[in-house]
Amino acid sequence: MDNFFYHNPTKVIFGKETIPQIGDEIKRREWKKVLLLAGGGSIKTNGVYDAVIDSLQSAGIEWVEVWGVRVNPLLEKVYETISTAKRENVDAILGVGGGSVIDSAKAVAAGCKMNDIWTAFKEKIEVETALPVFCVLTLSATGTEMDPFAVITHEKEKKKWPISGPALYPVVSIIDPSVQASLPAIQTAYGGIDAMSHIMEFHFMGTIEETTIALNESLMRSIIKTVDRLQENPADYNSRASLAWATTLALNGISGIGLKGGDWATHFIEHSISALYPHIAHAGGLAIVFPAWILHMQNYNPQGFQRWAQQVWNAGSVETAVEAMRAKYNRWGVVTSLYDAGIPASEIQALADNAFQSSPLGQLKILSRDDIVLILQLAA
């Protein structure tokens, strides 16, 4: 078991009717003006926006709004929001939405303290200073509500890259699972797949970290069980809450304890897919790449992959487990091949080129460009 340190300073407030606490959480830290960052407007129809605004008003917090963060969020929007934040001289950034909004809020918060935030992406600069970030999460998936990461797409350069650093942990994240009851079934499935993928990025690095391995197995089984239940009944609050908490635990550090920081090659390969095909959701890309990566990599940690097959999928072989995983994702309405996603095999070389820009990729094995091509072929 590798040495590690664990320090997660984010305060999570979780449960029904918790959104009205956001104003007081900001006020008690003596911040007076925030930039409220949001997406396309769904928070205006599900009551979240009104709850946030009422809470800010009651607490006497001023705010300025920026709307229009989209899925696979763009650097351009981050730049625009940084300008507003600086001009308006805000004390903190409040992201209200899903992972794209929160990731953008983090990039803006860091960008307010740098000349050019893209430098941090390009040069992998650890973000030590940023405006404080607050979150009201409306879609449980990425884990960004309790992690130090953000992923942003540079549209012109077709690069979807991450930044990280201790200053990117949100100060407070509010998660009210009940506001997710109205999500389309596919969004719930994507959330589960995203979280499964985060766990797997860590999981396959290990065998002897018994506590983390067993904990991850329990998280993966919980995700499968609760997504299944929510496909039946989207209003099942307890399953919604269990899934929401599992997606947070999937990337708040707990699932990676002792596992060398994880592999993350799959994420980088996926980032190429959604950088080149922005209509593909991040989790949609992961559903395509992860099964293929597992098939390609299984001999690099046979004990780890076989225990996973057995414990998570009740399967006697890795191949059978991957089949079960693809079948499950398909039943949730998610495609698991490039072909079904509308990406012809002729695009594999271009995808591999894009992914290979982020090289070195992977930890369990550092992938060559050929490895990436082989994985994409298994995903074809």
Place this chain on the structure above:
Amino acid sequence: MDNFFYHNPTKVIFGKETIPQIGDEIKRREWKKVLLLAGGGSIKTNGVYDAVIDSLQSAGIEWVEVWGVRVNPLLEKVYETISTAKRENVDAILGVGGGSVIDSAKAVAAGCKMNDIWTAFKEKIEVETALPVFCVLTLSATGTEMDPFAVITHEKEKKKWPISGPALYPVVSIIDPSVQASLPAIQTAYGGIDAMSHIMEFHFMGTIEETTIALNESLMRSIIKTVDRLQENPADYNSRASLAWATTLALNGISGIGLKGGDWATHFIEHSISALYPHIAHAGGLAIVFPAWILHMQNYNPQGFQRWAQQVWNAGSVETAVEAMRAKYNRWGVVTSLYDAGIPASEIQALADNAFQSSPLGQLKILSRDDIVLILQLAA
């Protein structure tokens, strides 16, 4: 699933050769003088003391030492240490040892900011202010290294009571599992039983919190598996590390998510046993009371107890699971009845009286004095 908030500010530094980091962790927060609190002297034979002192010296931290914290630590020693801390004008308390030492360090840290620390125990005052606490943990068991609790015994009044509050989270805890390789097998077993008990105090409050329930099952199975392995081979580092991390997770908040704060009646009943019979280790008392409490309480959450029987003990009934649990504890060298611990059945009334002083006891059911007697009879 109940609403909750989760915020654990403790930084854990975990792994081999991590103790030398303690000095820099104190120095970077600009504290200059600490009170080093320790137990009976075992840290002088296993190299921990030398590593700590070298690290403090290198970082230019002054220190004053207080020795002699014992198992089931005493209020009197806490008072004596508070006097020293005040007289020496230290900035922080550094506990080096097991749970008794760390709990005492927390009580001292809080006591330095109060007229009489016992008031906080008596009046259940939430501890909001204390000197900062640093830990170097040498025995994984109580979870105190990442929790906001401390338990101290008032010897004259025969009261073993807890305090808690946000100021009691350690600032930094260092856990080097390799220093535990030389522990007697019984201490390892006690550590595992203590952690199992912490999980169970939360666990039986729930059924529908799928993520927490499954996570707790995985932690309990990991503890059983790793203690088994360590009984065979105490020097098995990976099992030692997995067990150490499981004991931390058992009480750092994760295991109680959505579970209404847990039940804790068993802990209070146990505290009476070790308050009246201080030679009995806390985990030794829990090994006696918990199986009996489960038998007494199983009908108050039949689904929860039965899933536990199945998932943790692979048993078809709660009775069979409790038998398996007692047999396992016995194989680890731990007795599971009052009789085997040398406490005659004639003492049950006195134990019940002592425990009932802390009433109301329990959450799954608030226990009457008769309930406590019945539980102790099942433990006879």
